[in-house]
Amino acid sequence: MGVPIISNVVNGIKGGLKATLQGTADTGSVLANSVKNVAVTTLKGTGELVVKGLQVPASIVSGAFQGVADVGVSVVKSVKGIVNGTIQGAMDSGVNQKDAVQGSVKQAIESAKDLGEDVAEVAVEAVKGAVNGVKQVGGDTVTAAKDAVIAALDAAKEIGGESVDAVRSALNSSIDGAKEILQEIKK
Template sequence: MGVPIISNVVNGIKGGVKATLKGSADTGSVVAKTVKDVTVTTLKGTGELVVKGLQVPASIVSGAISGVADIGVSVVNSVKGIVNGTIQGAMDSGVSQKDAVQGSVRKAVEAGKDLGEDVSEVAVEAVKGAVNGVKQVGGDTVGAAKDAIVAAIDAAKEIGDETVNSVKKALHSSVDGAKDILNEIKA
């Protein structure tokens, strides 16, 4: 998959999110729908783009997070809606559930770190957004929860052991079923 195509996806999503959310008083309720709509439009506009793998959902999340950060909206408060909308739009456009979930959650955690956000809070919101997004399109929410938790832990591992421990603790106390999933994957 070519870098220019991915760059176009990121910039398209970023521009669409900024344009839609700028001046909106209630960004929280608008984020998921905006990201879903912009995702579907952007993916339809990239005919040569192969909708496989983690890169596409990751690029969408990256663009959306950049867009909300640029207009001064709280990234932590927006992550759930961004991941939710990304997954709905990506799955509606032919991306597999697993790729949509893992790419979205992993990139959300990485972007949270890059922006200096509390990574454990971002991870919790990303996992919740992933499960909700999959639920909205009639997917396997149990599988989505497991894939999202694995992706959050994997992204945290690249940051460091302290981050892994705080993410596990936050997921354990804030996400339904996380305790069992963490025990199952021995994270």
């Protein structure tokens, strides 16, 4: 079962991101900062409800995916920026690194599946975004990479079918250090 979504966070992120992206020609360069800023603003407005667990980053990612899809921006091209901004915003708001990484990556893959996107391609971009987001806030990028790869595989397992093999193969060929992490997980 997926991560429970906090609807007011989802709607706040979706609305804020749609407003930010409409009329923006170069969405790629503004996406991570936009998601981060909207996440911080939205989380401040939710009070004590948040800051614990995977729900917060998952809700941010879900809202961002919906906002990007509504504006007509390529979801796959947006994943890295969405996950990066989500992690920065969540960690700036007090969510711990592991929850921020796992919640973001897992929800990115689940949202991609729901939108009919290539989950393997999204997994690669989500892991890259996770490592970059953690790097931006001065976190542990080695641990972030491992947590992101594990979250991507967990999401693929929940989707089932050929998703696990596709995600494993894509991560193996596209993410530095993924081969070692995948071998370690097998043990």
